[in-house]
Amino acid sequence: MRPAALKVSLTLALAGFLAAGAFYARPVGAARPYEGQTIRAVVNAEYVKYSLSLVEKDLYDKLGVKIETEVIPLDAFVSKTLLEFNSGSSPWDLVMFGPSNMPDYGRHFEPLEPWIEKLKLDFAMDDIVPVFAKVMLRYQGKLVSMPYDGDIHIMYWNKVAFERADNQKKFKAKYHYDLKPPKTWKQWDDAAEFFHGWGWDGSDKKLFGAGASYKPSGSGYSYHWWRSRFFSYGGQYFDKDMKPLINTAAGVRALEEMVKTMPYYPPGVLLFESEEPKTMLVKGEVPLLYSWTSTGKRVGNKDESVIAGKAGFGLVPGAEIDGKIVNRPAITPGRGMAVSKYSKKKEVTLKVLEFISTPDQSLKIVMDPKTIMDPWRVSHLRSPIFRKAFPDADKYLDAIEATFPYLVPDPVVPAADEYQRKLSFEITEALAKRKAPKEALDTAAAEWDKVTERRGRDKQKAAWGEKLAEMKALGIEYHPDWAAKAK
Amino acid sequence: MRLPMLALKRRQWEPFAFASPSLVLIALVIMFPLAYSFYLSFLDFDLSVGPDANFIGARNYTESILRDGRFVGSIVNTAIIIGPALAAELVLGLGLALLLSRVARGRPIITALLAIPAMVSPVMAAMAWRMMFGVKYGAINNLGLQLGIIDVYFDWFGSSALARASVVLVDVWHNTPFMMLVLLAGIQSIPTELYDAARADGATPWQSFWSITLPLLKFTMAVGLMIRLIDLTKLFGLIFVLTYGGPGSSTETVAFTTYLAGFKDFRMSYAAALSYVIVGGVLLLTLLFLWIQRLREARAA
Numbered sequence: 001m002r003p004a005a006l007k008v009s010l011t012l013a014l015a016g017f018l019a020a021g022a023f024y025a026r027p028v029g030a031a032r033p034y035e036g037q038t039i040r041a042v043v044n045a046e047y048v049k050y051s052l053s054l055v056e057k058d059l060y061d062k063l064g065v066k067i068e069t070e071v072i073p074l075d076a077f078v079s080k081t082l083l084e085f086n087s088g089s090s091p092w093d094l095v096m097f098g099p100s101n102m103p104d105y106g107r108h109f110e111p112l113e114p115w116i117e118k119l120k121l122d123f124a125m126d127d128i129v130p131v132f133a134k135v136m137l138r139y140q141g142k143l144v145s146m147p148y149d150g151d152i153h154i155m156y157w158n159k160v161a162f163e164r165a166d167n168q169k170k171f172k173a174k175y176h177y178d179l180k181p182p183k184t185w186k187q188w189d190d191a192a193e194f195f196h197g198w199g200w201d202g203s204d205k206k207l208f209g210a211g212a213s214y215k216p217s218g219s220g221y222s223y224h225w226w227r228s229r230f231f232s233y234g235g236q237y238f239d240k241d242m243k244p245l246i247n248t249a250a251g252v253r254a255l256e257e258m259v260k261t262m263p264y265y266p267p268g269v270l271l272f273e274s275e276e277p278k279t280m281l282v283k284g285e286v287p288l289l290y291s292w293t294s295t296g297k298r299v300g301n302k303d304e305s306v307i308a309g310k311a312g313f314g315l316v317p318g319a320e321i322d323g324k325i326v327n328r329p330a331i332t333p334g335r336g337m338a339v340s341k342y343s344k345k346k347e348v349t350l351k352v353l354e355f356i357s358t359p360d361q362s363l364k365i366v367m368d369p370k371t372i373m374d375p376w377r378v379s380h381l382r383s384p385i386f387r388k389a390f391p392d393a394d395k396y397l398d399a400i401e402a403t404f405p406y407l408v409p410d411p412v413v414p415a416a417d418e419y420q421r422k423l424s425f426e427i428t429e430a431l432a433k434r435k436a437p438k439e440a441l442d443t444a445a446a447e448w449d450k451v452t453e454r455r456g457r458d459k460q461k462a463a464w465g466e467k468l469a470e471m472k473a474l475g476i477e478y479h480p481d482w483a484a485k486a487k
Numbered sequence: 488m489r490l491p492m493l494a495l496k497r498r499q500w501e502p503f504a505f506a507s508p509s510l511v512l513i514a515l516v517i518m519f520p521l522a523y524s525f526y527l528s529f530l531d532f533d534l535s536v537g538p539d540a541n542f543i544g545a546r547n548y549t550e551s552i553l554r555d556g557r558f559v560g561s562i563v564n565t566a567i568i569i570g571p572a573l574a575a576e577l578v579l580g581l582g583l584a585l586l587l588s589r590v591a592r593g594r595p596i597i598t599a600l601l602a603i604p605a606m607v608s609p610v611m612a613a614m615a616w617r618m619m620f621g622v623k624y625g626a627i628n629n630l631g632l633q634l635g636i637i638d639v640y641f642d643w644f645g646s647s648a649l650a651r652a653s654v655v656l657v658d659v660w661h662n663t664p665f666m667m668l669v670l671l672a673g674i675q676s677i678p679t680e681l682y683d684a685a686r687a688d689g690a691t692p693w694q695s696f697w698s699i700t701l702p703l704l705k706f707t708m709a710v711g712l713m714i715r716l717i718d719l720t721k722l723f724g725l726i727f728v729l730t731y732g733g734p735g736s737s738t739e740t741v742a743f744t745t746y747l748a749g750f751k752d753f754r755m756s757y758a759a760a761l762s763y764v765i766v767g768g769v770l771l772l773t774l775l776f777l778w779i780q781r782l783r784e785a786r787a788a
Contacts, residue, residue, distance in 0.1 A: 079750045086534050086753075104535065197639075206639045217731050267642030268622030270734040280623070415535060418752055425736070432735035434647065443556075454533060454754075 032064025034348045041069045041094040044077040048096060048149075048335070051371035055361045063351055067094070074218050078417050081105075085340075093343040094352060096148060098219065099136040100333040100410030101417050103463055106139025109338040110346055112353075113143050119347065121354045127377045135409045135470065136336055146357040149335035150366070150376030152407055153228065153290050154399050156299060157181045157312045161200045161287035170194075181288075181312055183325055185229055186487060188288065188317045189257060192264040195287050209264030211277030211289035214431055219410075219417050220424020221273060222431065224332050227408065228290070229254035231328030232319040234482025237411040237419075240468060242461045244448040246423060247441035249483035255430050255437035262431060270432060274372075282307060290316045292332060293400050297369035300390025309391035313399035315406065319486035321479075326486075327406045328476070335373070375400060408476055413463040415451050422447040528760035535753035547760035558761060560736055561744040562768070568654055568740065569719045573712060575659045580666025580711070585700075587667070588674045598671065605664035613728035616657045620644070620729075647737035650730050654738050657725060662718070666711050673707030674700065709780055713773060720769050741765050 043049055049069045059065055070092065072080050078101060084090050085108040097105045115121060123146060125133065132147045161167060162179055171179035175190050182188040188210070196209030213221040227235075235250030245251070262269070266280060278295045280286045282305040289295065302308045318327035337356070339349045355361060359379045366375045367386050375381055381401050387394040411419055426444035429435045435443070452460045471477070503510075528547055532540035551558050587598055604612065619626045620643040631637040644650040677700065685695045723742040726732055732739035745765065749758030 076750070079753070082753070083534065083750075086537070215731060216733065266622065267640045267645060270642075271644055271731065276623070418535070421751065428733060429735040432647065432733065432737065434735040434737065455536060 031062060032060075034351065035064030037064065037345065037348050038066045038068050039093040039343075039345055039349050039352055040091060041067050041096070042081060042092040043069055043071055043096040044074045044335075045372075046071055047370060047372050051365045051368065051373050052356070054364050054368060054371070055356050058361065059352065059355055062355060063348070065348055065352055067352065078104075078219075085342075088342075090340045090342040092340055093345050093349040095338050095340050096335055097145070097338065098333045098417070099145070099147075099331075099336045100219070100412050100420070102136070102139055102145075102336075102412055103414040103416065105338070106144055108341050109139060109144040110341050110343070110350070111142040111144055112146075112339075112350070115346070115350045116143075119350060119354075121350060123354060123357055124359055124377070127359055127379050129376055129378060129381075129404060131331070131404050131407050131474070132334070132376050134474075135331070135412065136334060145336040145338035146353055147334065147376040148337045148356075148362075148365075149373040150380075151292055151294075151332045151334040151374055152400065152403055153224070153316050153329045153332050154293055154296070154403050155181070155288070155290040155314045155316050156281055156295055157289075157314075158201075158281070158284060158287040158307050159310045159312050160202075160284075160307070161195060162312070164200070164202065166202075167200055181314055182317045183315075184320050184487065185232070185257060185317050186320075189261050189264075191288055192261055196264040200287060201284055207284075208266040208280065208286045209261075209288070211272075211280050211286040211291070212265055212269055213272045213274055213277055213291070214265075214270050214428060215273050216421065216424040216428045217273065219333065220420045220427075222427040223420050223424035224330055225290075226251075226254055226258060226423075226427050228316050228328055228330050229257060229319075231330075231408045231476065232317075232326050233486050234321075234479030236471075236476070236478035238448075238464055238468075239478065240461075240465065242452050242457060242464055244445035245478060246448070247438065247445040248480065250480075251441050252438050253483045253486070255427060255441060258427075259430055259433070259437055270428060290329075292372070293374040294369075294372040296393075296396040296400075297367075297390070300393055300396065301369050302390075311392065313392070313396045315399070315403055318406075319482065321482050321486055326482075327403075328408045329403050329406055331407050331409045333410050334376070407474070409467075409471070409474075411464070412467050413460055415455050415460075418451050419448055422451065524759040525763060527756050528763055530756045532756040533754050540756065543756075547757050548764065550757070551761050551764050557736060557739070558741070558744050558748075558764075561739045561741045564651070564736070564738060565720060565722065565740045567651055568658070568722065568738070569716065572655045572658045572662075572719060573715055575655065576663045576666045576715060577708065577712060579659065579663045581670050581704075581708075583663070583667040584670035584674055585696075587671055598668070602664040602668060604661050605668075607661065609661065609724040610728055612657065612661045613725045616653075616660075617729050620653060644730050644734060647734065650734055650738050654725060654729060657729060658719070658722070661725075662715060666715065669707060669711040669714075670704060673704045676707075677703045705780075709776065713776060716772060716776075717769055720765060741768075 041052065043052070049071050052067055052069055056067065059067070078098070081095065081097070082104055085105065090108065095105070095109070112121075112123070116123070128147060129150060132150055136147055137143055137145050162181060168179045171194050174194065179191070180187075182191050192209035194209070195207065197206055199205045200207055212225050214225065215221050216223075230246070230251050233250035233253050235248065235254070236245050238244055266277070266286065268276070274292060277286065277289050278291055278298055281289045281291075281295065282298050282301075284306045296313060299305050299311045300308050315327050316329035318325045337353055339346055339353060343349055356365070359377055362377060363380055363383055363386065365371055366373045366380050367389055375386075375397070380386060381397045387397055410416055413419075423444045426435070426440040426447070430437045430440035529542060529544060530540040531543045583601060587594060587601070590597060607615075618624070622628060622640045622642055627643070628637065628640050631641065642649075643653050681699050682695055685699060690698070721742050722740045723746060726738055726740055726743045730738040732743050741761070742765070745758050745761040748754050748761055
């Protein structure tokens with residue numbers, strides 16, 4: 001080799017070596033500032049663990065952090081995690097929780113605002129759906145969590161059932177009005193009765209009238225199904241003195257209707273949790289269901305759904321009061337993520353929380369049908385990718401957005417979980433015909449009083465006072481006369 | 488002079504020294520929790536409220552028996568499940584044990600095969616049966632549909648009676664092998680000479696069963712029944728997985744209600760009191776059972 005050629009080769013080799021070194025060395029230091037650190041997260045289902053796995057790779061590339069996720073099953077989640085927290089410690093850094101239990105969890109969470117200042121964190125707060133930002137994120141006025149799952153109920157229907165000319169004709173003959181997706185509870189109950197027990201899809205199968213989840217496990221499925229009716233009939237959880245209002249005329253009417261229409265629901269409904277009725281909807285066995293927003297992703301998934309492209313999405317029915325329909329769909333209850341006050345890795349955990357909450361990363365989580373996580377950012381609803389993710393995804397996302405102004409939160413006071421479970425249990429007692437609706441709700445009200453006494457009436461009253469004002473601001477107030485005049 | 492005394496003392500303390508590791512372990516893991524939970528049952532310790540607790544005397548006990556309709560209801564439910572379950576397990580276990588005692592070849596293999604359900608953990612058994620009873624994808628309903636016996640899915644837990652019957656069925660499936668093994672051991676310990684003598688006297692098999700097998704099996708049956716009775720008062724895993732106490736509260740057992748009080752409502756003291764009410768109830772039942780047994784023996788003598 002000539003000396004000149006040798007010099008050129010050596011120079012090129014040296015330049016290449018330096019460039020390669022710079023390429024590998026620079027991003028590692030800058031892009032993985034927490035290289036080698038692992039944080040522990042706790043969640044309440046395998047599908048939540050799976051949802052975190054969707055951002056794992058990007059998280060590692062950006063921060064160098066790994067997440068070790070522990071799953072505590074839904075039914076034991078609140079008790080086990082609170083048991084740890086109430087004893088003054090926690091093995092977890094990142095904690096998933098139900099926002100309705102914020103009064104019980106909040107004091108164990110790290111306030112975010114000081115860290116936002118210190119670490120220059122950006123949670124894109126303006127992009128969070130206002131109703132979630134209002135009711136899900138704060139404890140005693142301090143920001144302590146970010147949404148992770150925007151659970152609400154919307155209504156789904158099988159268009160085949162509603163659009164077949166034969167069905168429309170039969171319905172009109174029987175009920176004297178047109179067959180349309182129900183807007184009121186009366187129309188819902190009529191439709192459930194009409195569709196039950198025959199092949200409304202043109203088959204000779206015995207299909208069912210409507211779907212529901214009535215098992216009192218978790219925080220109480222039957223309670224979630226009852227309260228949309230209850231609130232649209234003018235109900236409220238407590239009065240200003242913490243006297244339960246669940247056994248008033250609104251509650252009794254809601255429960256009586258549920259008991260009366262039990263025969264139009266699939267066998268086994270008393271032990272159905274969230275997924276059973278969704279499966280029946282996507283398999284074309286029930287024509288109507290109001291359920292979590294994640295249902296829509298299953299509806300649109302052609303691998304399992306026979307109604308992809310043939311489903312309608314809309315507001316949960318309401319009650320006609322003085323010629324106007326009052327809709328009161330439920331926040332049911334969603335999931336939040338927070339940093340444990342007892343964590344020894346607060347800084348890195350906060351960076352992780354910021355990362356998984358970014359619009360791009362959280363979109364990946366809420367778009368995936370296997371996560372059962374639902375949109376909670378405005379940008380999720382407007383995302384062009386999400387809006388084309390499956391047939392009619394745009395209509396599905398529009399229905400979610402249209403529901404937001406009417407949402408009713410859980411009774412977000414200390415022991416919310418216990419209040420809900422006691423009520424859900426009594427609702428199921430009535431649905432199983434072991435008690436009359438009024439008797440069941442009276443018992444539930446007595447149980448609620450016991451919980452209030454145990455927790456301290458004054459403390460509960462103060463907490464409820466704040467929520468009452470919050471609900472009033474959302475337009476939700478007690479109307480004792482609505483139950484009688486609702487159509 | 489001192490040596491024999493030392494030896495005597497050593498004879499006194501040596502057994503305790505050898506047993507001390509076990510005694511310490513028993514004290515730590517059994518006696519202390521028992522004593523502490525008993526103490527706890529007289530407080531108002533509520534983990535959801537905070538770590539502070541006050542002495543409230545027997546209020547938890549009076550509440551559980553006099554004012555807690557759900558707990559009293561769970562006592563009734565437990566009794567409704569225990570009665571038929573014990574009877575069915577005894578009759579089926581005895582039948583299988585008698586059949587097995589007559590099998591000359593391959594008895595160990597057949598016994599082992601029949602005992603398989605008892606080797607499955609209660610939660611696994613409940614999960615398997617939950618899948619079998621499943622409304623939509625359950626094996627039983629699908630078999631029924633294919634055979635044309637039913638034309639729409641059947642809800643095996645749709646009413647109180649059905650749900651309780653289903654729980655009893657699963658418990659009988661799971662625990663009959665235990666009863667079978669206990670009774671088989673009892674049957675095999677009966678001297679064959681008694682049967683030979685009875686045969687020589689012209690007794691029929693039914694007379695032999697009635698006059699030899701059954702009287703001599705009474706003690707074994709009593710032990711088997713008592714063990715199962717104590718087991719059934721703790722019935723939890725099966726209920727949790729299979730029915731979650733439903734529909735309504737129709738299959739809520741005392742153990743399930745205690746779990747709800749302690750680990751869902753965090754009323755630790757109240758749950759401790761419920762546990763002691765259950766222990767007291769089982770103790771009473773056992774004593775009653777033993778008393779009846781002794782009374783019968785005395786009458787027979």
